[in-house]
Amino acid sequence: MTISQAGSYPSSKGIKISTVDTKEVLCGTALIKRGFAHMQKHGVIMDVTNVEQAQIAEDAGAVAVMVLDKLPYDVRHAGGVARTASVKVIQSILDSVSIPIMAKCRIGHSSEASILEEIGVDMVDESEVLSPADENRHIWKWNYTTPFVNGAKNLGEALRRIEEGAAMIRTKGEPGTGDVSQAVAHIRMVNNEIKKIKGIYDNNDDQELIRISREIQSSFEIVKETGKLGRLPVVNFAAGGISTPADAALLMKLGCDGIFVGSGIFKAEDPLERAKAVVIATTYFDDPKTVLEAQKMIDEKKSMLGLDTKNLDLKMQERGPTI
């Protein structure tokens, strides 16, 4: 099988079984959910807050759009509580673009997630960009037929989210800052941890794998499977602070499967050109000539100014349950 089943929970409520012409039809299996995430690979998923932005994203070559009420940069400035987007806005985007539509819900807010599933979004992002609704538990994502994506800043977080049912992982980074340093730190961390585990797996040292799984608070089974695969069992995207084609290329080079861009596009003054340029740089990340062509399409004077990640009032990456 091309798609790993590691950490999956076969008796989950999210699996719907029906019959067509005497044949069993299964919806919401780990394969179908993770398979959806695999279709996003090498693509760019763009944050949008209305139909106009969704249209621009689609025209620019976004592989999917992520609907939220306010862009992460604006969430920081508005303060208060950030919740899932208006049903009306999500519905209008569902009615107008043909690419997949994702939407964010609050961490642990299983009702917001159910609403998003009922409206018909293609993937739910249980996101630290919104105010967490539960400080102890994330959503048990196996209860849903719709796949989920979660953020992670290290391997333990990523594997815990996968064991809860996440079909896709993204780095947390520090959203809305226009600074990629945190996303880079998070993907490096995950990569280094996997490399270490792979070495231990190759040495057949189960005792050490058990010790590490306790240390990173994940199950031995999924840690071992990750060591065997030499990568996460699900698709892993970069997110948090990406603003330019060069940023996208940098994170692809570090081994990400694709890119999320949040405030970077619609907080810039040249969103359509920039969106196209980020798409090109993501596909041709390993070809400096083409990345240069993409970078030429944008003007640094039109990039979002950004925020210093060291002096933030709110560190989104640190929100939510620690386990």
Add this chain to the structure above:
Amino acid sequence: MNNELLIGVLGLQGDIEENIKATTNALKEMNLKGKVLSVRYPEEIMKIDGLIIPGGESTVMGLLIAIKNGLLDAITKILQEGLPVMGTCAGMIVLAKKSYDKIVGNKRQLLLGVLDIEVERNSFGRQYDSFESKLNISGIGNDYKGIFIRAPTVISVGPQVEILSKFDEKIVAVKQENIIGTSFHPELSGDYRMHRLFIQLVTNWKDANKGHQNF
């Protein structure tokens, strides 16, 4: 003269690596020598004996084909030469003559137009309705695991098109001479019979045409 097959997977967006792996495994099962690689440049396209257009988003692949200098011309040229090509899911849409989206209707998108079919995108609905089920595929059997992810289906076919499989009365796999299109993802099923069917076309084509310039 090099007998080793060179198969390209269009490397712009989507499940490129999964198709490379499935094709490599299919070659092994058939005891054939060959290389499978991701192709993104006109000069790479001109060297291959067969092309796979993977799953992903058809609008994105269309845009990226149009944007790279010479890429569309190179793909058009090899398709005109009759080089075997297989499109899985989004790949089938890109090959089709006509397409529309079930939910939002007509969308401007680049289609290569070589496969004489009209496709309905998102034909079974959105991701919530994506599914896996056993399929009956002619020439393969009735036990093929079909993986449908926001899958398109074929609404109408031209006279040259052979229907390989239907599911719930919808056409989900077609063949037109050297072109194969599937609604589902054979690269994700772990069953390489669909990729083997394609490799057989590549082998036949190479034997008949003495291969491309890759010797």
